[in-house]
Amino acid sequence: xxxxDSRVTIHMAASLDGFIARKDGSVDWLETSDxxxxxETLDPEFVTEFLKGIDCYVMGSxxxxxxxxxxTSGAGWAYGDKPVLVLTTRDLPKTRDTxxxxxxxxxxxxxxxxRQRFQNIWIVGGGEIAGECLRLGLADEVRYSILPVLIGDxxxxxxxxxxxxxxxxxxxxxxxxxxxGLCYEV
Numbered sequence: 080x081x082x083x084d085s086r087v088t089i090h091m092a093a094s095l096d097g098f099i100a101r102k103d104g105s106v107d108w109l110e111t112s113d114x115x116x117x118x119e120t121l122d123p124e125f126v127t128e129f130l131k132g133i134d135c136y137v138m139g140s141x142x143x144x145x146x147x148x149x150x151t152s153g154a155g156w157a158y159g160d161k162p163v164l165v166l167t168t169r170d171l172p173k174t175r176d177t178x179x180x181x182x183x184x185x186x187x188x189x190x191x192x193x194r195q196r197f198q199n200i201w202i203v204g205g206g207e208i209a210g211e212c213l214r215l216g217l218a219d220e221v222r223y224s225i226l227p228v229l230i231g232d233x234x235x236x237x238x239x240x241x242x243x244x245x246x247x248x249x250x251x252x253x254x255x256x257x258x259x260g261l262c263y264e265v
Contacts, residue, residue, distance in 0.1 A: 085194040087217055089202045089209045091236050092224040092258075098233030099206055104141055113227040113257030120255050133161060134197035140167035142204025147174065164193070166208060189217045206238040213237065213244045218265050221246065227257035 092109060093099050100106050136158050138146070143165045150156045160177055168182045181188055189212070193200050202208060202218070212218045223236070246263035253259050 085198050086219045087200045088220045088222055089212060089218045090222040092226060093236045094228050094230045095225055096229045097236050098230050099236050100234045102233055108228050108230050111227050115253060115255055115257045118253040118255040132199055133201050134199045135162040135164060137164045137202045139205030139208050140169050140171060185211050186215050206235050210237040210240050220265060221263045223261045225259045
């Protein structure tokens with residue numbers, strides 16, 4: 080039985096033209112220099128409190144490899160001590176006790192594993208995983224952080240949805256960095 084009120088959130092940062100990474104997987108464009116004077120400031124205390132509410136992170140193998148590259152380059156591990164569940168059939172290095180690898184049916188994984196163990200589940204990487212969660216009706220909300228940059232080509236946020244997915248806008252925030260945050264209920 081699923082935890083009461085368990086919630087699956089798809090979160091992704093993307094360029095204004097809808098790409099989550101360049102074709103080679105790089106995300107060097109995430110650091111932008113835009114300034115929007117009327118935007119909200121991302122207060123570090125607010126961010127810390129917000130992140131405390133996330134119970135686990137779910138990602139695909141390419142996102143995991145990107146996170147590992149950030150960590151080994153000295154930029155740090157973005158997921159703290161929270162469980163990180165990586166969906167993959169590949170043999171990848173496990174550098175932390177908090178990392179678990181899973182393969183198989185996505186619906187079964189979300190409903191019989193994630194929703195049984197965690198309340199606030201964040202899917203943070205992979206256009207394929209995000210799209211499949213929406214196709215299968217597994218996501219409760221989509222949080223979309225749009226960065227002020229056009230990169231022209233790359234990996235799309237939602238790969239091959241194949242159908243319309245109606246959404247309901249619940250929140251819009253503009254930040255001093257020029258980023259716009261959107262939140263939709265599925």
